[in-house]
Amino acid sequence: MNRLSDNVAYLIGGILLTILLIGVNLTVILPLMDESLYKPSSRARPMSATEEKGFAIYKREGCWYCHSMQVRRTESDVKLWAGGNKELVSKPGDYVYMWPALWGTQRNGPDLMWVGSRGISVERQVEHLKDPRKFVPYSNMPSYDHLPEDELLALAEFIMSRKP
Template identity: 40%
Template sequence: MANHHAVIEKNIGLMIVLILVAVSFGGLAEIVPLFWQKATTEPISTLRPYSALEMAGRDVYIREGCHVCHTQMVRPLRAETERFGDYTVAGEDVWEHPFLWGSKRTGPDLDRVGLRPITEQWHREHLRDPRALVPESNMPAYPWLQHATVDWSTMARTLTVFQRHFGVPYSDQDIEEQMAKVNGEWADATEEDALVAYLLSLGQARREQRQ
């Protein structure tokens, strides 16, 4: 056995191959069963699809790289749940494409930001000048979002793709109603309006689940 170990330890290529094999089997053993567990594949009962305005805000959130500095995953640790609220469960994010759980926190986790006693106006002022409200913040300012109007040209297609390919339960009537708002009350919405709407939606499904 000692000789076998010596052969492996002295052959870097063989060691790499065997490590990859071991990691692959371990990963498969942990990941594959999750595909058959309802808790990871079915939405929680209170989850609702994003409105067109919230979906547009999510696109702005991704485009501006907000997910690079903010996670959306409260881990089941006391220090996290006391600060951010209920820990995140997979059923909250089954309709997320791409998912935004993340792993790096330059800024605080935002998964429950919609449940905090923070007003819409606070979010707007914070986006325009973060340090005016949080002096120690190192978040960049996004003042141009209040002037940039949302590009709605692809929203109908986006909602249809989420409906047909990602399993989000939009009915055809839902999409028609959302597009009516896009062409009506939201026609002149700014990217700031959309981003704030998205942020305020985060965590709302868990609020409704507790009620």
């Protein structure tokens, strides 16, 4: 009995063809060829050395598991995270200086796309990182008072540099 479904070479070919054509080609390579994704937006700025250091700590401590950096074009996102200003909806060009873009998948805490424009000083942010519940009673963020001062400062600088 010689059936197509018993032919290993055809199977391997079909398996690879579907993922490469429909998966990799259509949803990775094609969008990545779009040059507008790499053109910096008017509000994108390269990070300073301290901000880079803070960004590395932000990645290392997994802050991005609970904080998104992405204002979607939905009504509630614009209301909560962009102060009602539709101009502040995230654009691809906002992320060009971030490797990788920490866009986030969950919001256990607030979105941090424009946290720098919420009128909190770097010093106050350091205090918040050390003892979040001093500022927000129900906060379930870990206390980061075990981090050295210079790391806390760099982290706070990175966080507060997120502004348009």
